[in-house]
Amino acid sequence: MRIDGMGIDPVEEKEDQQAIFDAVTVGIALLRDRRIERCNRRMEELFGFGPGEMVGRPSRVWYPTEECYERVGQAVYADLAAGREVSHELEFMRRDGNRFWGRQGGRAIDPADPYAGSVWIIEDLTEEYEATKELQLARKVFEVSSEAIMITDAKNRIVSVNAAFQAITGYSREEVVGRDPKFMGSGRHSPAFFATMWETLRDSGHWEGEIWDKRKSGDCYPKWLTIDTIRDDQGAVTHHVAVFSDITERKATEERIAFLAHHDPLTGLPNRLTLTLHLEHAIEQAKRDQLRIGLMFIDLDNFKRINDTLGHHIGDLLLCEVARRIRGAVRESDIVARIGGDEFVLVLERSQLPNDASVVSQKIIDQVGEPYRFESHELHTTPSIGISIYPDDGEDIETLMKNADAAMYHAKGLGRNNYQFYAQEMNAAASERLRLESRLRLAMATSADFSLCYQPQIDLVTGHIVGFEALIRWDDSELGRVPPDRFIPVAEEIGLICYIGSWVLHTACQQARAWLDEGLAFGRVAVNVSPQQFRQPRFADLVRTILAETGLPAAALELEITESTLMETADTAVSILNELKEVGVALAVDDFGTGYSSLAYLKRFPIDCLKIDRSFVLDIESDPSDAAIAIAVIALAHSIGLQVVAEGVETEGQRDFLSRYACDRVQGYLYCRPVPAPEAAQFCRQR
Ligand code: C2E
Ligand code: CA
Ligand code: CA
Numbered sequence: 001m002r003i004d005g006m007g008i009d010p011v012e013e014k015e016d017q018q019a020i021f022d023a024v025t026v027g028i029a030l031l032r033d034r035r036i037e038r039c040n041r042r043m044e045e046l047f048g049f050g051p052g053e054m055v056g057r058p059s060r061v062w063y064p065t066e067e068c069y070e071r072v073g074q075a076v077y078a079d080l081a082a083g084r085e086v087s088h089e090l091e092f093m094r095r096d097g098n099r100f101w102g103r104q105g106g107r108a109i110d111p112a113d114p115y116a117g118s119v120w121i122i123e124d125l126t127e128e129y130e131a132t133k134e135l136q137l138a139r140k141v142f143e144v145s146s147e148a149i150m151i152t153d154a155k156n157r158i159v160s161v162n163a164a165f166q167a168i169t170g171y172s173r174e175e176v177v178g179r180d181p182k183f184m185g186s187g188r189h190s191p192a193f194f195a196t197m198w199e200t201l202r203d204s205g206h207w208e209g210e211i212w213d214k215r216k217s218g219d220c221y222p223k224w225l226t227i228d229t230i231r232d233d234q235g236a237v238t239h240h241v242a243v244f245s246d247i248t249e250r251k252a253t254e255e256r257i258a259f260l261a262h263h264d265p266l267t268g269l270p271n272r273l274t275l276t277l278h279l280e281h282a283i284e285q286a287k288r289d290q291l292r293i294g295l296m297f298i299d300l301d302n303f304k305r306i307n308d309t310l311g312h313h314i315g316d317l318l319l320c321e322v323a324r325r326i327r328g329a330v331r332e333s334d335i336v337a338r339i340g341g342d343e344f345v346l347v348l349e350r351s352q353l354p355n356d357a358s359v360v361s362q363k364i365i366d367q368v369g370e371p372y373r374f375e376s377h378e379l380h381t382t383p384s385i386g387i388s389i390y391p392d393d394g395e396d397i398e399t400l401m402k403n404a405d406a407a408m409y410h411a412k413g414l415g416r417n418n419y420q421f422y423a424q425e426m427n428a429a430a431s432e433r434l435r436l437e438s439r440l441r442l443a444m445a446t447s448a449d450f451s452l453c454y455q456p457q458i459d460l461v462t463g464h465i466v467g468f469e470a471l472i473r474w475d476d477s478e479l480g481r482v483p484p485d486r487f488i489p490v491a492e493e494i495g496l497i498c499y500i501g502s503w504v505l506h507t508a509c510q511q512a513r514a515w516l517d518e519g520l521a522f523g524r525v526a527v528n529v530s531p532q533q534f535r536q537p538r539f540a541d542l543v544r545t546i547l548a549e550t551g552l553p554a555a556a557l558e559l560e561i562t563e564s565t566l567m568e569t570a571d572t573a574v575s576i577l578n579e580l581k582e583v584g585v586a587l588a589v590d591d592f593g594t595g596y597s598s599l600a601y602l603k604r605f606p607i608d609c610l611k612i613d614r615s616f617v618l619d620i621e622s623d624p625s626d627a628a629i630a631i632a633v634i635a636l637a638h639s640i641g642l643q644v645v646a647e648g649v650e651t652e653g654q655r656d657f658l659s660r661y662a663c664d665r666v667q668g669y670l671y672c673r674p675v676p677a678p679e680a681a682q683f684c685r686q687r
Helices: 014-023 041-047 066-081 126-144 163-169 191-204 248-262 272-289 303-310 312-329 355-368 397-413 424-446 484-493 497-518 531-535 539-550 563-569 571-583 614-618 624-639 652-660 677-686
Strands: 027-032 035-039 086-093 099-108 118-124 148-153 158-161 206-214 220-231 237-246 293-300 335-340 343-348 372-374 377-379 383-390 419-421 450-459 465-476 480-482 524-529 557-562 586-592 609-612 643-647 665-667
Touching (some): 066 086, 066 099, 148 163, 163 237, 191 206, 191 220, 248 272, 272 293, 272 335, 272 343, 272 397, 293 312, 293 355, 293 397, 303 312, 303 377, 303 563, 312 343, 343 355, 355 383, 355 419, 397 419, 424 484, 450 497, 450 677, 465 665, 480 484, 484 497, 497 531, 497 539, 497 557, 497 677, 524 586, 531 539, 531 571, 539 557, 539 571, 557 563, 563 571, 563 586, 571 586, 609 614, 609 624, 614 624, 614 643, 624 652
Parallel strands (some): 383 419, 524 557, 557 586, 586 609, 609 643, 643 665
Antiparallel strands (some): 027 035, 027 118, 086 099, 148 237, 206 220, 220 237, 293 383, 372 377, 450 465, 450 665
């Protein structure tokens, strides 16, 4: 089309020309003095005008702002005047205010006077523009994607990779373009693996799965890979798009979870589940091959105490080190598991059983018994070990475990720090204990089989009764009288001691109140407090309540707390004692001398009295060191304002000795055994 001829020959072919003029897909206009003199239909449509509506208007109607109109005007008319054609892209505005991106081309009919006549075409670039924008977006997505993207051609040669690809693989774009991705293979997958992958791709156009590849650095890593095939209109493969992410961390997390399911998180040793699985397998094999298996239960003797006094942090360190030492004492092939707080289980699959079990046990006792040093603490612990042998001591896991456990308890009973093989009698002891436990639970329900005996305490100077120690008695219809030394530890273990303790406290206070009402001057009633009771929340409140319920003045009650309870309760002991002191009761330290506390340590506690343990009193006349300890304890206790009671005084010699060294009170068979309340009252009246 000769647009420069427009308007010059308007006569004959006008209709034809108009038809052509209107049919073109670009807007065409003839301007004079920047006014639209003629334009085609397309131009009107482009700007939202009706037929003929545009003619006569200034070309300002094309532009979004006055400023834009001016700027374009200045620029283009300068060009036109210089005889140049104008072609540029800019934003136009329709009549309704909507803007669009278009290309404008223009030419002066006579460059000498462009204002006199110029021809313009305007082309709508909206679609083209959108397409570019989309492409740019796609490009951006490709680049910023955190997933690696690799595009290969039909021959599987790399065409393009993004930044994430470079970050994950370590290869730059230049290093990989044109190559077959095969070079990144880890060698961990068989040719069959890839054959299947390509087959799937061919059939469905898609494959995804986990695959191990190699980074440029040489290390292999797992990735989750998705591949899609791209085909042209004829259905021929043109490209493959592979998208992948590095799943090293995810795999590590998964593996960690799997590890945790089978291991003890603290020590990293196999846990009970793994132990059971292993034992099942080992027993099957042993059955088939007629082999023996040694099962060893290892328990630390004073772990609870260390944990309670020094804190869990130190306890944890100790367990880890013990685990390490046990591991170090056995072969790689032996299984060491941790199945509870301080309980370890060792499985020996060896030919020299039971002998090997002895050797290994002794080794463990030696190594675990070596001192430990954590932070500023030097610690000692010892193991007690129980051993059962398959098939001699049991043919299934449950029996073997039960028997090794019984043997371990037996080892503890024999003074700890030793190992014992299982023997049939041990189960008798264990079942005996079980019986005791169930009878005890029964007795608990009513308390009817419990009673209290009272043992007087005598003032060595005046010879008067200054107190009674309340001591529990249990008469079971089947077991007969069970000494407190036997059932109190069981009650502690099964968590019933607090109930029993409250019962004792209540009963003793009630009795004391009754004595006061009878006018009996007995001084104080002393009640033993077990460690769990002492540590139970709001123990002082319980004491206060019981005193209120029974009406006994606080001053008439003394609580006996053992030295080891105080030691094991560590820092909280002081505050519990202070609370009790506030209630107004007297406080005595029982079994003094059996623990490791120093008097200096005891000075921190608001206590009134020390009870020298009867083991010192027993040999006070014959054993110079026991005598020396007793003398020192009395002197030092007095120096910090404490009274001293000696328990277990059986002879006059003992009494004289204690009297000589100014012990304040004595208690023992020499005066009176623990007796029921009426007899105790009788004894008191007689004195
Ligand atoms: P313990 O607190 O040291 O009580 C003193 C024990 O020594 C009592 O034994 C008493 O009968 C005994 N005993 C008293 N005088 C003599 C003596 O001259 N020679 C000898 N050889 N022994 C003497 P029992 O009553 O068998 O109590 C044993 C332990 O049971 C108590 O030792 C105490 O630890 C615990 N116990 C007793 N009653 C209670 C109680 O009500 N609550 C708690 N938590 N523990 C209790
Ligand atoms: Ca006592
Ligand atoms: Ca005692």
